Amino acid sequence: MIEISNLRLVFPDGTDLFRGMNLSIQKGEVISIIGPSGSGKSTLLRCINALENPTQGQIFINGKDILDRKANKPAMRRKIGMVFQQFRMFHNLDVLGNVTIGLIRLLDMTPADAEKKAMEYLRMVGLSGKQHAMSSQLSGGEKQRVEIARCLAMEPEVILFDEPTSALDQMMETEVIRVIQDLAKQGMTMVIVTHALEFARSVSTRVLFMNDGVITEDGTPDQIFEHPKHTLTRLFIRDRMSLIWKVNNKDYDLYKINAEIEFYCKKHDFGKKYFTLELITEELLTHFLPFTGPINFRIFVDESKQLAVEVEQENYDQPIIDSPTADEISLMILQGLCRTLTETQEGNNRLISLVVGDPNE
Amino acid sequence: MEVTITQTEQSMTAKLVGRLDTPSSQEVSQKLEPLMENADKELILDCTEMSYISSSGLRILLTLRKQAAAKGGKVVILNINDEIRQVFMMTGFLNLFEIKNA
Numbered sequence: 129m130i131e132i133s134n135l136r137l138v139f140p141d142g143t144d145l146f147r148g149m150n151l152s153i154q155k156g157e158v159i160s161i162i163g164p165s166g167s168g169k170s171t172l173l174r175c176i177n178a179l180e181n182p183t184q185g186q187i188f189i190n191g192k193d194i195l196d197r198k199a200n201k202p203a204m205r206r207k208i209g210m211v212f213q214q215f216r217m218f219h220n221l222d223v224l225g226n227v228t229i230g231l232i233r234l235l236d237m238t239p240a241d242a243e244k245k246a247m248e249y250l251r252m253v254g255l256s257g258k259q260h261a262m263s264s265q266l267s268g269g270e271k272q273r274v275e276i277a278r279c280l281a282m283e284p285e286v287i288l289f290d291e292p293t294s295a296l297d298q299m300m301e302t303e304v305i306r307v308i309q310d311l312a313k314q315g316m317t318m319v320i321v322t323h324a325l326e327f328a329r330s331v332s333t334r335v336l337f338m339n340d341g342v343i344t345e346d347g348t349p350d351q352i353f354e355h356p357k358h359t360l361t362r363l364f365i366r367d368r369m370s371l372i373w374k375v376n377n378k379d380y381d382l383y384k385i386n387a388e389i390e391f392y393c394k395k396h397d398f399g400k401k402y403f404t405l406e407l408i409t410e411e412l413l414t415h416f417l418p419f420t421g422p423i424n425f426r427i428f429v430d431e432s433k434q435l436a437v438e439v440e441q442e443n444y445d446q447p448i449i450d451s452p453t454a455d456e457i458s459l460m461i462l463q464g465l466c467r468t469l470t471e472t473q474e475g476n477n478r479l480i481s482l483v484v485g486d487p488n489e
Numbered sequence: 490m491e492v493t494i495t496q497t498e499q500s501m502t503a504k505l506v507g508r509l510d511t512p513s514s515q516e517v518s519q520k521l522e523p524l525m526e527n528a529d530k531e532l533i534l535d536c537t538e539m540s541y542i543s544s545s546g547l548r549i550l551l552t553l554r555k556q557a558a559a560k561g562g563k564v565v566i567l568n569i570n571d572e573i574r575q576v577f578m579m580t581g582f583l584n585l586f587e588i589k590n591a
Contacts, residue, residue, distance in 0.1 A: 382512055403541060403572040410543045414511045457544040457580055464579025 129155045129285065129317060130176060135185035137175065145171055145341035146185070153286070153319065158312045160320045160328035162352075163338035164364060169321040172338070173288045176319070177210050190285070206234065209279035213291040215271035217263040223250065224259040227278045235282070249277040253307045269300025276307055286317040293324055305331070325368050326396065329353050337361045369396075370428035378419055385409060392427060398487045401435060404465050408437055408482060415458035416451070420444045434467070435487040439480040447471060448478055490539075492520040500531040506538040509546030518549050528556035537568040537591075542576055554585060565589060 130153040135146040145168040153159060161169045174180045176187055178194045178201050186193045194204045217226050227246035231237045237245070250256050253273040263271060272292060279287055292308065293301040305327050311318065312331050322328050328335055328349070335352040337345040337360075345352060345361045356362045371392040373385065386406050393402040405427055417423055421442035430436040441448060449462065449471050462469060466482040473479070490513040491506040501524055509517060524532045532553060554564050566588045569577065577583045 382510070400572060406541070407543055407576070410511055410545075415544065455544065457547055460580045461544055461576060464575070 129153060129190055131186075131188040132176070133186045133188070135175065135182055135187065137171065137180060137182045143341075146175075146182070147342055149185070149343060151336075151343065153317065155285075155317050156315045157334055158316075158318045158320070158332045159334045159336060160322055160332040160349075161336045161338055162322065162325060162328055162364070163336075167338045168341040169338050170290050173210070173290050173319065173321055177205060177208050177288060202234075206282055207285045209282060209284035209287040211272070211275050211279055211287065211289045211292050213294050215263075215268065215275055215295075217266075217271055217274060219263050222260045222262055223255060223266070223274050226263075226274055227281050230278060230282055246277070246281055249280045250274075252280065252310070253277045254303070267300055268296045269303040272296065272300070272304050273307055276304070276311075280311075286319065287311070289318060289320040289322070291321055291323065293322070293327070323368070325353070325365065337364070339364075366428060370426050372424070372426050375413065375423040375425065380413065382410065382413070389427070396429075396487065398435065401484070401487055404484055405435075405437065407461060408465055408484070411458045411461050412439055412480070415455040416448050417441055418444055418446075418448070429487060430483065433486070435484040437482045437484065439482075440474070441478045441480075443476055444478045445473060445476065446478070448480060490517050492517060494520075494523055496527075500533055501527045502533040502535055504535040504538070508541040509539060509549070510541060510543045511545040514545040514549060517546070518552075521549065521553065524553060525556050527562075528553070528560040529562045532557055532562060532564045533567060534564065535567045536570075536573065539573065540570070542573050544580075547576070547580060547582060550582070550586070563587065567591070 132149060132151040135149040137145045161172065163169055171180060175182055182195060185195070187195050189204055189207060192204060193199060194201065218229065221229065224243060224246055227250060228239065228242035231242035231245060232239060247256060247259065250259055253276050255270060255273055255277065258266065258270065266274065289308065293304050296304060301324070308318070308320070309331055320328065320331070332349050335347060335349050336343050337352060337356070337358075339360055345356060345358055352361065353365060356365060371388060373388065389405045389409065390402045393399070393405065409425065417439070418441065421444070423442070424440040426438045428436055449459070449469060462482070465484065467485050468483045470481045471478065472481070490509055493504045495502045503521055503524055505517070507513070534550070550564070557564050564586055566586050568591055569588065574583070577588070
């Protein structure tokens with residue numbers, strides 16, 4: 129349904145994006161585009177919606193080139209819905225007015241018909257009771273759902289989402305993600321630029337990894353998240369799925385660290401594993417680490433799908449866990465909580481690696 | 490951590506609510522002083538609402554046990570959750586204390 133051929137966009141500052149990109153999007157596909165900031169993901173969506181003027185190439189929507197100068201862009205754009213990161217509600221209109229305005233002005237519907245259709249889509253996104261609310265009375269998640277309802281009411285053939293949840297807190301993010309997941313189940317074709325990797329993994333039929341203006345990897349969520357071919361993809365996913373923090377001195381805030389661990393475990397559905405991770409962190413900080421420099425913590429799921437903790441003590445070259453002065457009770461706890469516990473020297477730094485086990489056990 | 494102490498002729502009970510970790514350990518230690526002073530009795534630690542324990546907390550229990558052993562009393566621990574039970578198991582505390590679960 130969308131065919132991108134030989135696409136290239138060169139900006140006046142010399143930034144060269146897509147460099148001859150070819151991409152085919154089939155009806156019913158849910159494609160997530162992931163990758164570092166500035167890699168051209170959002171610009172690609174803007175090209176598909178004819179909001180950019182590429183230097184070369186063609187973008188066919190159902191066989192018609194949207195970049196063709198003679199193309200009826202407004203008519204073609206109606207087939208493509210776009211939901212942006214920032215909510216674009218009209219502040220002088222209520223929720224219903226925001227959804228009906230496009231139907232009345234662009235599709236020439238009567239106000240009565242437009243309202244009927246708008247209500248249908250507001251119900252779909254769970255906002256049927258809020259049709260008369262003004263923008264100021266809505267949460268960020270609700271505004272984003274109005275945006276989705278407005279987009280759906282135009283009955284597009286494909287919806288492009290540009291970071292739809294990045295301006296939302298976690299609860300509101302969940303509201304919006306549920307709506308997008310429902311749309312995916314109904315077979316809506318969607319292209320989603322997102323930094324929320326768990327969401328991309330759960331909702332997509334296909335994932336594209338973009339780096340420096342080009343798609344470097346294209347595959348199923350399992351291929352991209354479990355067996356990425358390229359080191360860059362692997363490192364990007366690893367870092368994004370990790371909880372990383374740094375402790376500079378003994379004035380660390382254990383409450384804050386614990387809150388982050390708990391949030392991370394909830395986000396990844398790791399059940400009560402936060403207890404184990406908090407205990408490991410506390411024992412290391414209070415009874416083992418010598419604070420000879422910054423300490424870097426990382427919690428992640430390793431290649432064998434095991435929950436793991438890596439702790440790097442900078443500027444230290446002596447055994448930490450195996451130290452003769454190690455606290456006996458703390459050591460028993462660490463050994464009891466971890467399947468494996470190893471310590472290595474990495475240059476000037478001491479690296480402790482602990483494998484906790486299956487995160488869902 | 491919240492500590493509430495109640496007393497009968499033969500026993501003294503401390504109800505511990507929340508986390509027994511390094512930041513709370515000094516305060517909990519102070520709040521448990523009445524138990525240390527009555528270590529000839531049965532000292533009951535009601536852990537029904539204790540959610541977490543680290544080695545700092547275990548050390549307080551150990552001190553209490555030593556006091557009780559020296560003065561002829563004993564420490565009974567009530568209702569620990571599964572995670573805390575695991576910590577007790579891996580450190581051998583399960584064998585050091587009388588643990589009762591309701």
